[in-house]
Amino acid sequence: MREFGFELHLCAFLERERDAVLARQLGGGVHSSRRVLDVVCVEPGPNFADRTAITAERIPDLAIESDIGPGRARYYRDGFDCRPDRARHVVDWATDIGFFERERRSGRDYVRQTCRYPDDWFGRVLAIENKPDLGAPGDLETQLRKDVRLGLVDEVVLATASHVTGAHLNRIPEEVGVWRFDPETLSREVIREPMALPVADPGVEIIDEHAGWTEVRIADTDQKSRARRRLAERAYGKGWRSYDFPGCAEVEDTAVAGGGGVPYCDWKGRVVDPGNECGPDCPGFEEADPPVVDGEAERDRRTPWVADPEGQARRQSGLDRFT
Structure with missing residues (x-):
């Protein structure tokens, strides 16, 4: 099975097995965005319900890190340490998703948070690094070594469909757990449990590797904490069904591991990657209306993510009168 199909089968399986937020293909760096994590699984924290009540969307990093709080509204440019056009973009974004509310005073925009952001929501x-075929590992060892040395996530797992030998285990960091996952039978064998990584300690981020030398940068604890929150926010807003179904009569929605929203092509006889495999260039393409698939409804039903929260703006209305 190709890596895309393997990844979707694994996500559907984990969605059934775990009470967590799942997402695919997210940047996993602090100083560099070049490292991409195949699957990210975010477990709810003590105040997860407070986060779900705000918005189903990702909250922009600059809005969270700004000096705009839930008390008295303030002139938007005074709350950001960035260019005015960037601040305006963030304010528009945060207002559209219900994290900010805005009012006009003397021709100026004043904003405040609709609620306090819950730092411990996750x-x-x-x-999870997906490598269905260990016979073609690519840069697998380097990729996993980057994750372990940085320690941005609590645990790292390698998921494969291959038979795992001792030689395979010896070539990857001992901190990395190993699963053998069969996408056809939807069964998982834990070959090695992952070790907990020191997320609260500084980490070393491998930026680039060259013959004879490696470029690294230190990620301090504050930088890692902010990067972990950004990663969790992006996972919350994105999910793993981050693709559109193509307008092809051969492609249909299939219930993999009991969960819908997975594109299956009858002509190819397998799950397909719509963005890279579907369209007029495919010999089996037959133009038609795309299947009606409600991925958000599937996610809402099967995970702790909430598709349509009530929001906070009305509860905060008029708060500045008491501050």
Whole structure:
């Protein structure tokens, strides 16, 4: 099975097995965005319900890190340490999703948060590297070594469909757990449990590797904490069904591991990657209306993510009168 199909089968399986937020293909760096994590699994924290009540969307990093609070509204440019056009973009974004509310005073925009952002809304974060065929590992060892040395996530797991030998285990960091996952039978064998990574300690981020030398940067505890929150926010807003179904009569929605929203092509006889495999260039393409698939409804039904929260703006209305 190709890696995309393997990844979707694994996500559907984990969605059934775990009470967590799942997402695919997210940047897993602090100083660099070049490292991409195949699957991210974010477990709910103590105040997860407070986060779900705000918005189903990702909250922009600059809005969370700004000096705009839930008390008295303030002139938007005074709350950001960035260019005015960037601040305006963030304010528009945060207002559209219900994290900010805005009012006009003397021709100026004043904003405040509709609620206090719950820092401890997420708990453990698991990163999964998918490599169905260990016979073609690519840069697998380097990728996993980057994750371990940085320690941005709590645990790292390698998921494969291959038979795992001792030689395979010896070539990857001992901190990395190993699963053998069969996408056809939807069964998983834990070959090695992952070790907990020191997320609260500084980490070393491998930026680039060259013959004879490696470029690294230190990620301090504050930088890692902010990067972990950004990773969790992006996972919350994105999910793993981050693709559109193509307008092809051969492609249909299939219930993999009991969960819908997975594109299956009858002509190819397998799950397909719509963005890279579907369209007029495919010999089996037959133009038709795309299947009606409600991925958000599937996610809402099967995970702790909430598709349509009530929001906070009305509860905060008029708060500045008492501050």
